[in-house]
Amino acid sequence: MYLQQLSFLNFKNYSEAELTLSQGVNAFVGNNGAGKTNLLDAVHYLSLCKSYFNPIDSQQIKQGADFFMINGVFEKNGNKEVVACGVKRNQKKQFKRNKKDYQRLADHIGFLPLVMISPYDISIIIEGSEERRKFIDNVISQTDHSYLDELIGYNKVLANRNALLKQIADTGRYDPELLSIFDEQLVNSGTRIFEKRRAFMEGFTAIFNGHYRFISEDAEQVELKYESQLIENSLAQLLAKALERDRILERTTAGIHKDDLQFNIHGMPMKKFGSQGQQKSFLIALKLAQYTFLTQKNGFKPLLLLDDIFDKLDDGRVTKLMQMVSNNDFGQVFITDTSMARVKGIFDQINVDLKLFKVAEGSIDA
Numbered sequence: 001m002y003l004q005q006l007s008f009l010n011f012k013n014y015s016e017a018e019l020t021l022s023q024g025v026n027a028f029v030g031n032n033g034a035g036k037t038n039l040l041d042a043v044h045y046l047s048l049c050k051s052y053f054n055p056i057d058s059q060q061i062k063q064g065a066d067f068f069m070i071n072g073v074f075e076k077n078g079n080k081e082v083v084a085c086g087v088k089r090n091q092k093k094q095f096k097r098n099k100k101d102y103q104r105l106a107d108h109i110g111f112l113p114l115v116m117i118s119p120y121d122i123s124i125i126i127e128g129s130e131e132r133r134k135f136i137d138n139v140i141s142q143t144d145h146s147y148l149d150e151l152i153g154y155n156k157v158l159a160n161r162n163a164l165l166k167q168i169a170d171t172g173r174y175d176p177e178l179l180s181i182f183d184e185q186l187v188n189s190g191t192r193i194f195e196k197r198r199a200f201m202e203g204f205t206a207i208f209n210g211h212y213r214f215i216s217e218d219a220e221q222v223e224l225k226y227e228s229q230l231i232e233n234s235l236a237q238l239l240a241k242a243l244e245r246d247r248i249l250e251r252t253t254a255g256i257h258k259d260d261l262q263f264n265i266h267g268m269p270m271k272k273f274g275s276q277g278q279q280k281s282f283l284i285a286l287k288l289a290q291y292t293f294l295t296q297k298n299g300f301k302p303l304l305l306l307d308d309i310f311d312k313l314d315d316g317r318v319t320k321l322m323q324m325v326s327n328n329d330f331g332q333v334f335i336t337d338t339s340m341a342r343v344k345g346i347f348d349q350i351n352v353d354l355k356l357f358k359v360a361e362g363s364i365d366a
């Protein structure tokens with residue numbers, strides 16, 4: 001599966017762009033603010049129906065324009081797939097495959113799998129647990145549609161239960177029957193989500209460990225661990241035990257919405273004890289594990305988007321990554337960098353099909 005043609009109109013700092021891509025490595029080189037990351041984001045839209053960076057579609061419309069449009073022609077299993085995404089101000093987003101509108105955007109997720117590695121991923125390490133849950137949920141959802149539905153269902157019941165807890169606190173009235181209905185729904189879907197996350201993390205952690213060891217050449221000991229209250233207790237037990245506290249706090253304090261991932265280096269939290277390069281290596285290994293997982297599940301390689309990947313990595317780690325590129329471990333790759341000399345230097349050493357693009361102030365030249 002790969003993207004053959006990409007074109008867009010009024011997307012972020014671009015008025016118009018049209019490019020024919022290589023099936024191998026596509027490198028986009030230009031100064032800060034030229035529009036390299038924006039271009040990767042256009043590809044992200046075609047795969048996941050949204051921006052990687054900003055959830056508000058209308059903010060991706062070029063300043064002063066009323067709409068943006070992104071078109072992509074993909075090759076998948078010998079078929080041509082034409083995907084189009086259009087956003088007009090104050091209107092619903094349009095998303096089409098082969099000229100047919102999707103009923104639900106969720107139905108497109110996973111059709112053209114993609115993995116993005118970006119400096120913004122640092123939020124997975126330094127921000128709260130929500131970022132890490134989002135990461136696991138994104139990976140599982142790309143291969144399992146029922147997971148996403150289950151998650152949406154769980155969050156709805158959770159919101160209802162929290163509203164009820166608030167109502168109980170406000171009115172002093174307590175309807176145990178309604179609460180037990182919500183609890184039962186929460187237990188059913190929460191337990192299924194937990195089982196899926198636990199099974200996923202078992203295989204995923206082993207893949208991650210292999211990638212980290214390879215990139216760092218075993219330079220340091222790191223650990224990735226799934227944390228959930230449900231590992232020790234059933235959700236029914238947890239909800240019963242937490243009821244009094246939940247009523248005081250007016251929100252549900254037990255459940256899979258409290259799950260987290262622990263990242264350690266030499267037994268200490270990565271967030272506090274990892275260097276910038278070690279944190280970056282950790283994130284790269286995490287994303288490459290996502291790449292391997294999606295490849296194994298789908299039987300074909302996802303698109304790989306590498307934004308500013310060389311910054312902060314030492315030469316040894318860059319060489320290891322490029323070894324993966326030259327070993328044909330990846331399919332189509334999109335890569336951005338600010339230095340033409342660096343990109344040429346790195347790719348001159350390996351034998352890959354490379355197409356270079358120069359990006360300057362919203363225009364792209366091959």
Ligand SMILES: Nc1ncnc2c1ncn2[C@@H]1O[C@H](COP(=O)(O)OP(=O)(O)OP(=O)(O)O)[C@@H](O)[C@H]1O
Binds near residue numbers: 030036062
């Ligand atoms: N809706 C928009 N309309 C116009 N310009 C926009 C819009 N959204 C973002 N931009 C502009 O896009 C530019 C940023 O582009 P981008 O992030 O792709 O740069 P980059 O080439 O990746 O830079 P760096 O090397 O610094 O990462 C900024 O100048 C920003 O103002």
